[in-house]
Amino acid sequence: MILNTIRECDCAGKKVLVRVDFNVPLKDGVVTDDTRIKAALPTVKYLLDKGATLIVMSHFGRPKGQKNPEFSMAPIAKKFSEELGKPVILASDVIGDEVGAQVKALKAGEVLLLENVRFYAGEEKNDPDFAKALASFGDIYVNDAFGTAHRAHASTEGVSHYLPSYAGFLIEKEVKFMGPLLENPEKPFVAIIGGSKVSSKISVLESLVKTCDTIVIGGGMAYTFLEVQGHKIGKSLVEEEYKDTARSFLAKAKEKGVSVILPVDHLCGAEFSDTTPAVTIDSVEIPDGMIGMDIGPKTVALVCAAVEKAKSVVWNGPMGVFEFDNFANGTLTVAKALAACSGTTVVGGGDSVAAINKFDLADKISHVSTGGGASLEFLEGKVLPGIKALEK
Ligand SMILES: Nc1ncnc2c1ncn2[C@@H]1O[C@H](COP(=O)(O)OP(=O)(O)O)[C@@H](O)[C@H]1O
Numbered sequence: 546m547i548l549n550t551i552r553e554c555d556c557a558g559k560k561v562l563v564r565v566d567f568n569v570p571l572k573d574g575v576v577t578d579d580t581r582i583k584a585a586l587p588t589v590k591y592l593l594d595k596g597a598t599l600i601v602m603s604h605f606g607r608p609k610g611q612k613n614p615e616f617s618m619a620p621i622a623k624k625f626s627e628e629l630g631k632p633v634i635l636a637s638d639v640i641g642d643e644v645g646a647q648v649k650a651l652k653a654g655e656v657l658l659l660e661n662v663r664f665y666a667g668e669e670k671n672d673p674d675f676a677k678a679l680a681s682f683g684d685i686y687v688n689d690a691f692g693t694a695h696r697a698h699a700s701t702e703g704v705s706h707y708l709p710s711y712a713g714f715l716i717e718k719e720v721k722f723m724g725p726l727l728e729n730p731e732k733p734f735v736a737i738i739g740g741s742k743v744s745s746k747i748s749v750l751e752s753l754v755k756t757c758d759t760i761v762i763g764g765g766m767a768y769t770f771l772e773v774q775g776h777k778i779g780k781s782l783v784e785e786e787y788k789d790t791a792r793s794f795l796a797k798a799k800e801k802g803v804s805v806i807l808p809v810d811h812l813c814g815a816e817f818s819d820t821t822p823a824v825t826i827d828s829v830e831i832p833d834g835m836i837g838m839d840i841g842p843k844t845v846a847l848v849c850a851a852v853e854k855a856k857s858v859v860w861n862g863p864m865g866v867f868e869f870d871n872f873a874n875g876t877l878t879v880a881k882a883l884a885a886c887s888g889t890t891v892v893g894g895g896d897s898v899a900a901i902n903k904f905d906l907a908d909k910i911s912h913v914s915t916g917g918g919a920s921l922e923f924l925e926g927k928v929l930p931g932i933k934a935l936e937k
């Protein structure tokens with residue numbers, strides 16, 4: 546996949562329409578995690594250094610096509626300005642005459658942040674008129690919103706039909722790290738997939754089985770697989786309707802000679818709560834009435850040994866209920882193993898990234914993706930419309 550990148554665009558003296566993903570967590574009107582804002586800064590600063598004037602756009606949350614002050618970009622504009630170290634003007638709206646006038650009034654090198662693009666239904670419908678209205682603000686379009694690249698929306702795909710379009714540094718970096726995992730990973734290649742739902746991860750497992758040497762299945766989704774293997778899982782999470790899918794995945798892995806690591810022991814609780822004491826079950830069989838809430842020490846050792854030998858590792862989804870201190874060990878130890886791995890390590894998915902940040906290990910991972918859904922779809926081998934629009 547070869548992209549047009551901002552290195553190739555002549556943006557001096559031009560108005561550049563930049564799509565970023567500033568869909569960040571807010572609490573009481575304050576940004577609580579600025580990872581996505583920081584991740585967009587290299588592109589924003591580069592364009593400003595080259596003499597561009599910027600019209601920046603993003604969505605925030607899901608206001609469903611309605612103007613709702615709860616979803617205003619105002620608190621994000623404030624944080625963006627602090628991070629950038631220069632004023633950011635917040636537009637009064639997304640499109641329209643008033644915004645048009647604000648764009649026209651911009652002086653060279655100024656930064657205008659449009660209001661939430663999802664205040665208009667045309668955004669998610671990828672309405673050509675809405676896309677044209679956005680495109681009218683710039684001479685060039687730059688997309689750096691990897692986290693939203695799986696959406697074919699007006700600001701992520703539509704505008705590329707009306708302006709010369711380029712990928713920013715973040716999209717370039719995400720593709721640089723994740724592309725080889727899909728096409729030509731350095732071997733041994735280990736994938737660690739966890740989290741709570743088989744339904745949301747089965748497609749990525751089916752894609753990874755084509756390229757991986759080892760696949761670890763942990764977290765709540767592991768129990769559906771253990772149950773189809775005939776093990777006792779107590780009161781652990783199970784997705785009945787995905788048992789056939791789990792069975793056929795295990796058969797496919799066997800046929801391809803891919804080693805699948807499932808939990809061989811567990812940390813269980815009597816109930817799903819953060820005060821439940823962890824009981825180590827030194828067997829794959831979970832007693833009646835118990836809930837599997839983390840992988841046990843023997844499983845942790847198996848996963849760590851696989852990671853230690855790996856040349857490429859991708860991790861998506863925690864190994865246990867890491868939000869509860871009693872059940873965070875599996876996720877923490879696997880995170881540390883990735884941090885110590887000398888191969889290329891890529892972490893994607895909201896909760897695994899949260900775990901990496903909680904344990905302060907982000908700078909020891911080759912690449913921490915800014916996309917949850919987007920990184921999963923990328924690894925599933927799906928075409929991401931926001932990236933396709935930037936291909937040469
Ligand atoms: N053994 C488990 N039982 C129940 N939930 C679990 C278990 N292990 C992990 N989880 C939960 O999975 C959630 C993360 O899932 P996530 O990676 O977002 O993917 P998804 O929910 O789509 O599978 C976390 O909130 C974590 O507590």
Ligand SMILES: O=C(OP(=O)(O)O)[C@H](O)COP(=O)(O)O
Nearest residue numbers: 566568692693895916917918919
């Ligand atoms: O936060 C996002 O997705 P993610 O939580 O899957 O990473 C993106 O901004 C996309 O948002 P959306 O899922 O409302 O389209």
